Amino acid sequence: MPKPLSARTECFTDSVIRRMTRVSMQYGAVNLSQGFPDFDPPQAIMDRLAEVAHEGPHQYAITWGAPNFRQALAAKQRRCMGLDIDPERNIVVTCGSTEAMMCAMMTVANPGDKVVVFSPFYENYGADAILSGAEPIYVPLVPPSFTFDPEVLEDAFRQHPKALILCNPSNPCGRVFTRAELETIAALAEKYDVYVITDEVYEHIVYAPHQHTYFAALPGMAQRTLSCSSLSKTYSITGWRLGYIIAPEEIIDRAKKVHDFLTVGAAAPLMEAVIPALNFGQDYYDGLLEKYTHKRDLFLKGLDDLKIAHTTPEGAYYVLLDIGEYGYESDLEFCEALAREVGVGAVPGSSFFREDVNHLIRLHFAKNDETLYDALNRLEGIRRLKK
Structure with missing residues (x-):
């Protein structure tokens, strides 16, 4: 055998x-x-894709993302997040947010580290932790409001996790965390020196009167946040598998290496074709x-x-x-x-x-x-x- x-x-x-x-x-x-x-x-993407089919590029882009794609993405996310994002130093482009989350986890976590995960959670998060050799600590979001108990959350932080995973807006429950809740998480992350890995793929689908707050935009949080997202839901291109991580330079330097050996790079023609969408108003x-x-x-x-x-x-x-x-x-x-x-x-x-x-x-x-x-x-x- x-x-x-x-x-x-x-x-x-x-x-x-x-x-x-x-x-x-x-x-x-x-x-x-x-x-x-x-x-x-959007029609603009499909029109550009038709052109790219004949014009190219059809070969490898730079491993961590085509320069013009990263420039357009950085400009778009600067407007949305209110952060100074350098396309060379602060972005790695991945094969969807699924790879972005896996890459982020492997960048920060060692085998045996603990990672806080809110429950309910998107099913990949537990797998990401296991594949990284990390141990998930689950903190319940209590139905029907799907809020968390700050004391229960701090109990998780008292176990000295390496990171917390934050999906906001949340899949599957549709919860949009309030600024006050995010500030509670931020204070604990600062107190216990914990990274925060965010999944913000639904950042533009937030129903009134609720508002989305980017975790990295909270005071002092940019330095310890790996902001993961994708273009799948925003532009209805789930099959294109274009995601990204935005983080400080020292984190991105490590994430680039992890990403290189996971998938080499995202699809060059699709990065080119989606640029018109990143320039939308x-x-x-x-x-x-x-x-x-x-x-x-x-x-x-x-x-x-x-x-x-x-x-x-x-x-x-x-x-x-x-x-x-x-x-x-x-x-x-x-x-x-x-x-x-x-x-x-x-x-x-x-x-x-x-x-x-x-x-x-x-x-x-x-x-x-x-x-x-x-x-x-x-x-x-x-x-x-x-x-």
Whole structure:
């Protein structure tokens, strides 16, 4: 018999989110599980992509990102974050925010280090910690408001973690942390000398009256923050896999080396093609928020009309449904039945929570209105699933 495989990965399952996409495809369900839109990116990007197909570049870019892409990204994020961002010293471009988070974790954490993770959390964070050899410390965000207890959070900091992962706006619960909450986290990070790795991919999808505060923009936090994000959600190009880390020069110098050996570099033609989007004015981002506010209102009203209990997201484009009334011990079993019998794909909430949570499922509404109406029409039959 061959020797055993890696011990650190033996506890892994496949991604539950991506698995539910396959289940949706199997049953012809409306896929509201994996968070990607069914509408096109901005026309300017598609037009430029067509040109790049003939003009190039088609070979490797500089490992940490094409210079003109980094310059455009730095200019855009300076406006948004209010920070002095040098495209040569403060940015590394990655293959999506998934690699950005993995690269950030491997840059700061040693095997055996502890990392604070809020629960619920995007499923990759736990895997990132394990692959880095780090130990996650989970701090609950308590439903229905998904706020944290400052004392519980400090208990986690008292264990001397190396870093904290902060997803804001939060996937899957749609929570937008208040400035006061972020200042609480910042004070603890300063007190206990902890890095903060942020996932801010939904930075432009924040519903009124809530406001997004970039953690790195808080007083004194730029020096200890690795700001991770991507262009996937902002420009509806989830398949392009363009992400980045913004951090101080000494951190980026290390992250560049980690990134080089993880993936070498992001796709050169796609970095070139997306530059027009990075030059968009504020009107684009206002329009994006208006679009998603409309979709949120449409979908939540539909759920209300069907008397389906749900959360109200403050940001991002996910909603959690309460399935407690249906009598299932397994939320995965419920989601499989939902796809098979009702024709709607969802993600079991247990894949996001460290706690024993089996009564929530996640849907997303980043779809055309026609798709959302189709899903709502199908959800009229959800009570057939009652045991």
